[in-house]
Amino acid sequence: MTVALADNVDQRFAASLANLESGEPPRRRQAIAFLEKLGGLRAFQVASALVGDSDPIVAAAARRICAESSKKGLILRNNLQAQPLAQKILIKDFYQLLDEVVFVIRRNLNRVVMDSFLFSIPKFALVTLIFLCPYFEVLKEVFAQGWIIFPAIFVYEAFWRPLIWSSTGAAVLEGFPENVLRRQSMKMSGVRFYRKILFLDLVESLLYAVVLTCVYAWYLNYFSSLWPAAIFFLFWAMIWVDSSCSTVARILISDSEARILWRSGYIGNFTLAIKLGMVLALLYLMIVGSSVSLLWIFGFDALLNGPILFLFGFVIAADALLDPFVMGYRILLTRLSLDPGCL
Amino acid sequence: MPQELVIHTPENAEIRVPLAGMFSRASAFVYDIGIQLAILFVEHLVFITCLSSYRIGPGIALDSGFVKGLYLIIVFLTVFGYHPLYELFRNGQTPGKRSHGLRVVALNGQKLSFFSSILRNFLLIADFLPFLFLAAVFSTLTTERHQRLGDLFAGTVVVRTEE
Numbered sequence: 001m002t003v004a005l006a007d008n009v010d011q012r013f014a015a016s017l018a019n020l021e022s023g024e025p026p027r028r029r030q031a032i033a034f035l036e037k038l039g040g041l042r043a044f045q046v047a048s049a050l051v052g053d054s055d056p057i058v059a060a061a062a063r064r065i066c067a068e069s070s071k072k073g074l075i076l077r078n079n080l081q082a083q084p085l086a087q088k089i090l091i092k093d094f095y096q097l098l099d100e101v102v103f104v105i106r107r108n109l110n111r112v113v114m115d116s117f118l119f120s121i122p123k124f125a126l127v128t129l130i131f132l133c134p135y136f137e138v139l140k141e142v143f144a145q146g147w148i149i150f151p152a153i154f155v156y157e158a159f160w161r162p163l164i165w166s167s168t169g170a171a172v173l174e175g176f177p178e179n180v181l182r183r184q185s186m187k188m189s190g191v192r193f194y195r196k197i198l199f200l201d202l203v204e205s206l207l208y209a210v211v212l213t214c215v216y217a218w219y220l221n222y223f224s225s226l227w228p229a230a231i232f233f234l235f236w237a238m239i240w241v242d243s244s245c246s247t248v249a250r251i252l253i254s255d256s257e258a259r260i261l262w263r264s265g266y267i268g269n270f271t272l273a274i275k276l277g278m279v280l281a282l283l284y285l286m287i288v289g290s291s292v293s294l295l296w297i298f299g300f301d302a303l304l305n306g307p308i309l310f311l312f313g314f315v316i317a318a319d320a321l322l323d324p325f326v327m328g329y330r331i332l333l334t335r336l337s338l339d340p341g342c343l
Numbered sequence: 344m345p346q347e348l349v350i351h352t353p354e355n356a357e358i359r360v361p362l363a364g365m366f367s368r369a370s371a372f373v374y375d376i377g378i379q380l381a382i383l384f385v386e387h388l389v390f391i392t393c394l395s396s397y398r399i400g401p402g403i404a405l406d407s408g409f410v411k412g413l414y415l416i417i418v419f420l421t422v423f424g425y426h427p428l429y430e431l432f433r434n435g436q437t438p439g440k441r442s443h444g445l446r447v448v449a450l451n452g453q454k455l456s457f458f459s460s461i462l463r464n465f466l467l468i469a470d471f472l473p474f475l476f477l478a479a480v481f482s483t484l485t486t487e488r489h490q491r492l493g494d495l496f497a498g499t500v501v502v503r504t505e506e
Contacts, residue, residue, distance in 0.1 A: 095443070099364020102484065103346050109484075279366070282475075289474035297473065 013042060020046070025055055032061040044069035071107050073177030091336070094275050101328040107175035112324050115167040120320035122156060127320075130313035143309060146220055150213050157209035162197035164323065169251065172328045181335065184252060200247040207236040219308065241273040248334040276329065280322065287318035348488060348500055350452040358452065363445045363501040365483040369476075374439030375425065382421050390414050426467075427460040436504075446504050450488075459497040466493030 012034060019031035032050065035043040047065035050058055091097050105112050133139045142148055166188045173185035187193065214229035223229075291314050295301065347359040390410075429437040435447040435455055447455055447463070455463075470479035470491045479491040488500045 092444070093367075093370075095366040095370040096364070098366035102364050102366070106346070106484070286475040286477055286480070290477040293473035 009038070013038065017046065020050070020058075025057075028055060029057050029061075032058045032065075036061050036065050039065070039068065041069070041074055044074050072174075072182075073107070073179075094272060097272075097332070097336075098279065098329070101325060101332050104175040104332060105172060105324060105328050107177070108171055109175075111171040111174065112168060112328075115171045116164075116320070116324045119160075119164045119167050120323065122160065123316050123320040127313045127317045130309055130316075133309060144220065146217065146222065149216055153212050153216070154206070154209045157205045157212070158202065159198070161201060161205055162194050165197050165201075165251070165327075166193055168324050169327055169331070172324060172331055173252075175328075176335070181252065188251065196250070197247070200250060204236065204239050204247070207232060207239060211236055216312075219312070237273070237277075241270070248330050249338055252331070252334060252338060272333075280326070283322055283325075284315065284318045287321055288314040291317065346489070348450075348452070348502055360448075360452065361503040362489050363443075363503050364489065365480060367443050367445060367503075368483075368501055371437070371439035371443040371445055374442055375437050378438055379421060379425050382425075383418060386414075386417055386421065390417075423464060426464040427457070430455050430460045430464075431457060440501075444504050445501050447499055447501050450498050450500055455497075455499060459499050463493035463497035463499050466491075466496055469493070 016031035016034045019027040022028065032047070035046055043065050047062040047069075050062035051066060053059040053062060091100065129139055130143070133143060170185040170188040173181050173188070176182060211229055211232045214223065214232055215226065217223045218226050218229065288311075346362050348362055350358040350360065352358065426437055429440075430447050433441075436445070440446060447460075449455055449459060470476055470482070470493055472478050476491075479493075482491050482495065483489050486495065488494075490500055494500055
């Protein structure tokens with residue numbers, strides 16, 4: 001099946017080349033539209049010759065193809081001699097490192113946003129249900145039952161998170177300018193990959209689920225304080241800072257036999273972890289504060305006087321929005337620490 | 344892997360300058376806020392602590408409307424004049440930006456004009472909305488040259504300097 005599909009694309013590519021040479025505007029426009037949809041190096045090569053085309057529609061589409069390809073790091077060999085190479089910079093401080101995460105995500109922004117939205121639907125559904133609590137007694141009852149919420153947290157963290165890696169994680173990897181990493185992103189799917197991530201991330205996921213459970217148990221008055229949550233959070237953070245990065249490393253390396261050698265001091269760097277924690281706290285505050293402000297501005301301030309459960313709703317929504325950023329940070333940090341020979 | 348501002352010169356040469364990301368900019372901004380707070384604190388000390396025991400001139404006491412007005416004007420200039428002052432006379436670099444290797448330039452790579460600088464800094468108020476600069480973050484993430492709202496209106500961009 002795969003071969004037939006590849007043949008078909010090749011044939012259509014050849015046909016579109018013939019159409020472009022035909023001189024008939026409708027055929028040429030159809031052909032360039034196909035190339036735009038196709039993307040990749042072949043489309044880039046053809047489009048680069050058409051940016052100055054006499055037909056404005058063809059020229060505009062060609063420019064779009066070139067811009068999109070350049071964003072993904074593609075450089076034509078004939079342009080390579082005339083233009084400077086993509087600039088490489090030394091990452092001098094932590095904030096520049098975070099900037100690079102944003103740059104990577106921006107290179108494939110549409111897919112990252114789309115995937116993270118799709119795979120955050122359970123979170124957004126949960127947030128909606130939380131905000132509907134004051135209007136439906138049944139929902140209020142459901143959220144007061146620990147035996148429903150606790151297993152749901154465990155199932156989400158243990159079994160849903162690996163799916164997020166194979167979607168949003170792959171989308172973030174596609175934003176890297178290095179071909180070797182982009183190729184690796186194509187392997188991030190299928191049952192084998194899911195099972196691999198499931199087992200690699202299991203300890204971290206379960207600990208995180210325990211932290212969330214402890215917080216919710218405190219809300220339901222099962223615990224009198226947040227100390228159990230704080231202690232488990234500490235354990236989870238230690239695992240997250242150190243060993244979880246090796247999970248990402250196993251995603252990045254194409255050769256399963258390769259040994260992972262940490263090349264730089266990024267991995268397990270305590271100061272970096274503390275700084276990231278502070279930045280994330282600020283970002284959460286920004287999103288939660290903005291949501292509250294918007295509700296207030298648009299006259300929904302009655303909602304702000306709701307139960308403390310609403311605070312969970314805001315934090316979960318912020319969590320869904322920040323997930324791709326944290327994923328990108330982990331991938332970039334691991335990439336910078338890996339021996340290039342492993343890739 | 345920086346994203347770049349591409350400037351075409353009249354000689355048809357291409358200059359590529361790496362753009363600054365939002366986290367470096369935010370960090371530089373916090374640095375500048377720290378300096379502004381320190382300046383405001385000193386001003387406050389000067390006006391309240393030192394001058395409280397003096398009469399400034401015949402008929403002008405510290406609690407008079409004139410002195411209070413003067414104090415408010417100085418506070419206003421410190422808050423809103425700090426960034427334009429440095430951007431116009433220190434080559435687009437406030438102390439925070441200099442410490443992070445950043446510079447504000449016009450879209451064509453030239454030095455900022457007075458109007459651009461005033462506009463981009465007054466629009467910080469819009470960038471702050473709805474809370475803690477969410478509008479600025481959203482704008483920086485989605486625009487091609489990582490511009491916040493003030494930059495978009497003033498036609499400016501923040502770039503990374505090489506030194």
